[in-house]
Amino acid sequence: MQVCLVLAPVLALGACGGMESPVVATRPVAEAPVLADGAGIGAGSVKVALILPLTGPGAAAGAAMRNAAQLAVQEFQNPDLRLIVKDDRGSPEGAREAAAAALAEGAELVIGPLFAGSVQAAAATARPAGKPVIAFSTDASVAARGVYLLSFLPQPEVDRVVDEVTAAGRRSFAALIPDTTYGNAVEAQFREAVARRGGRVVALERYPSGNPGPAVARLGPLIAGPSAQADVLFLPDTPEGLGTAAGALTRAGFNPARVKPIGTALWNDPRAFALPALQGGWFAAVDPAGYANFSQRYRARFGSDPVRVASLAYDAVSLAAALNRQYGSQRFAETTLTNPSGFAGVDGTFRFRPEGLSDRALAVFEIRGNAATVVSPAPRALGPSGT
DSSP, rough: OOOOOEEEEEEEEEGGGOOOOOOOOSOOOOOOOOOOTTEEEEEOEEEEEEEOOSTTTTTTHHHHHHHHHHHHHHTTTOOOOOEEEETTTHHHHHHHHHHHHHHHHOOOOEOOOHHHHHHHHHHHHHGGTTTTTTEEEGGGOOOOOTTTEOOOOOOHHHHHHHHHHHTTTTOEEEEEEEESSSHHHHHHHHHHHHHHTTTEEEEEEEEEEOOOOOHHHHHHHBBBBOOOOOSSSOOOOHHHHHHHHHHHHTTTTTTTTTTEEEEEEESSSSHTTTOOOGGOOOEEEEEHHHHHHHHHHHHHHHHSOOTTTTTHHHHHHHHHHHHHHHHHTOOOOOHHHHOTTTTEEEEEEEEEEETTOOEOOEEEEOSSOOEEEEOOOSSSOOSSOOO
């Protein structure tokens, strides 16, 4: 039996029905005042820390995320929540100090920080105190029991696109992966996902960032020409890296009509859409409709566009408010936060795993004619964890 948990008047668990569109202001209002370190959002009795880089590295993102948190409290119609806003100055030491101060003020949950080192520092303070952390880093290595990552992780993207391409009958994979930290993360997930779906990796080449030529030459006989052994090519790189790699593939005779290129949400960029070697390729990413709606409401409230990660802060605060309303004293317990049915937010349905990583319901897009269109919509409900 699935539990239908309402995150906010505009958000509901994906498996439990559609989302209502909120009333959007018809004209912009004045920019919200800047909140000082330690200031509060909301006037409820349950205290939650909001730790963000409001000065120093990442300050622009931090300010937008703070605004999104404020919007969440307003749209939740004054929940019994008080956000204790703390500036981590974009540094681990700042995050450690912010977490200690917020816990001393009675915070039951830490939302943030944004950067991996800051997440580790805040968690080192919060976990011994028995207080969970919902953070925004994309570095899976900082996830842990009690430290949950509400972010756009590449691992679910790899799983989703591999699931979709194997469901279409393709089983033989080649991979061309940049020699970066991101490449390390997606290679491990790629190998696991292919094995889980009964496929095989016929070849995998790593290449120094910006220099894929020698790797493409080594891979060429397996992915180009009539004797190609692979029917899928996994190419997870940035738009800049994709341009170089795609050019090398084209020169090597790679034909995307024979060997389907696949990638991650890094492909979701007009520069990638124009590359001949990626035409017909698939990638997994969040459905953009929810974020477009959120952006409209954010612009109406604050008079400017949000940064992309602002929606994460909105969802985290909405989740805290909803859990408090529905679960009382068990609002932030591990079993509550790791509900396998998950929660639906701005960017679709998500859930936290007990080890701290998150799953997301993602759409699969196809690149065709300088655009990307959805070929497989994001599911409203997540399947069993680990499948």
